[in-house]
Amino acid sequence: MAAHARVAPLRPAIVHNGIPVSYGQLAANLGAVRRRLGPRPGTVTVDARHDPATIAALLGIWAAGGAYCPLDPAFPPARREAMRRAVAEPGDAAGDEDGLAYILFTSGSTGAPKPVATPCAAIETVAPALAELFGLTAADRVLQFASLNWDTCFEEIVPTLLAGAAVVLADDAHSGSFPRLLRAVERDEVSVLNLPTAFWHELVRHLAATGHGLPASVRLVVIGGEAVAPARLAEWSGLPGTRGVRLLNTYGCTETTLITHAAELPGDGAPIGRALPHVRERIEADGELLIGGPALARGYLGRPAETAERFVERDGERWFRTGDLVSRRGDGLLVHEGRRDRQVKIRGIRVDPGEIEARLAEHPGVRGAAVVASVRGGQTSLTAYVVTTHETGDLADIAAFVRTHLPGHLVPARIEKVDALAYTASGKVDRSATAQAHEEALR
Structure with missing residues (x-):
């Protein structure tokens, strides 16, 4: 991002409700955050909202050498306090804060959320891979739709800024109204949408019922988090405005850092996809998918037993047990066959x-x-x-x-x-x- 701020300081880095924030302004804002925090501030909790200040806080924390930990203002106070305690008193060296990019929480069977510690090296590996996967250029405008408390937001923000493109923040995108969302996409000339599969299902239903198409600016729709419904995929293919729009089905876990597999749709079914170049995959005898490579999280902060259960060693390599059962098709793409545990996806979030x-x-x-x-x-x-x-x-x-x-x-x-x-x-x-x-x- 710093290079774009030097070369093209007036280019929009963020568009917030139609108002641009330039790369130069964003660089100044994150610089102010960095100076306020001082060097190596450790883990910094942030009240994460869909606004430019949150993005500046994220980047400023990273620039200062700290780790970003978002707290949703809508979460119950008791939940937020439990999250603060979890990152303030990790209790063991498995989640050493040095070199961490962020800490996010996933659901756990014990009744307490599990803090996933993701190193800077992981996001540095994945961001350029996703910029290439999405085909991002400086001309793109990417809607920031996901909660800033979930890792999907990094798919929307980091590769976009790496490519010199613009992140679009729009209040209407979170209004619960499809017409308002679509008007915002059209107004801000959004070219890339990254949506939970369940939300995409409802969007397709809305478009099919109204006879409307996607705004002409959209060139790529990324979906993920749940299985794709064949009926919605068939409806999508018949919608006006979708011809030529790329539909990408993606798969990944918080512990494996964003997307690990992707498949172009429509196609033969809706597979998980093929592993990205930086990802190593292994299928156990029972069909469980294991993920390896340089983008794995360090583990669960302060949870050595749970870390040891899910992050395992096979043949001298470290792997994450996803809990997903898969099979491999003749063309090499993976197909989801269920779970080996009770976890489910609610609105694309693992529960x-x-x-x-x-x-x-x-x-x-x-x-x-x-x-x-x-x-x-x-x-x-x-x-x-x-x-x-x-x-x-x-x-x-x-x-x-x-x-x-x-x-x-x-x-x-x-x-x-x-x-x-x-x-x-x-x-x-x-x-x-x-x-x-x-x-x-x-x-």
Whole structure:
């Protein structure tokens, strides 16, 4: 980015609600952040919002030699405080802050979010690879759509600035209105959209229902986070304005730093894709995909046992166990075949139902809980089945407790009271049987 600020200081680096912020201005803003922090500030928490100040904070922290840790202002205070404590007191050397680019949190089965420590070397490896994958040039304008608390935002920001292009921030993109989103894309001449697959599904439905097409400025749509619905893919191919628009399906984990696999769509099905040049892949005997290479995270900050469980050594190399089961097609592309654990994607965000169960169990009116994911109308949602005490087991109070302690994507869409949980022969909670028994009882 510094090179673009020197060579073309007046070129827009950010466009915020139609107002440009030049590369020269951005360089000055991040420089002010760097000076305020001083050298090697360690991990710096930031209230992350869709505005130029957040991007300047991210880049300024990096320029100062620190690690960026975003906190969503919409998260419950208890969640934000837990995240602050997790990065303030790591507790072991596995997540040494020196040389880290950022710390992001993923869902964990223990009830506490897991801080993923990603080194600068990883983002330095991936950013140019993504700029090449997306075909970015200085003429591009890339919509910054993802939450600034999730790693997808780095796919939108870092390769864009590396290429000398402009990051577009638009309040209307987050309004929940497709017409307002599309007007913003047209107004700001956005050329690249990076959307969660579930959101893209709904966008395709909207365009098909209204007969409208994408704005003419769009040349690339990147999707990822969930399986692509064949019906939406067929609708996409018939929409006005999509001919010549590149559709790219992508796959990656927070622990493997952004995108590791990509496939051009439409095609034969909707595979995970092919590994990018910097990525090493390995398929275990049970079909689990392992990812290796220079872009792996260091591990989970302060969580040596969980780090050892997911970051493993095979034949002298370090690998991350993704938990995804895959198979390889004849053309070499990988196809998703399910999960080896209970993790699901909600709005493109990885969720472990065990974290929600652990939080529910902290309520004094809950004696047991089972959380189950279901897909209805192409949308994945969570239902919590709880066994309550008579004294304090009010469902409205339990729901309020969950909303107070968990961010929105972890809050179950429904909480149902059951007399008892079902168990397997080995004594573990049988979540599917619990859900099935409840649904049968309602008939």
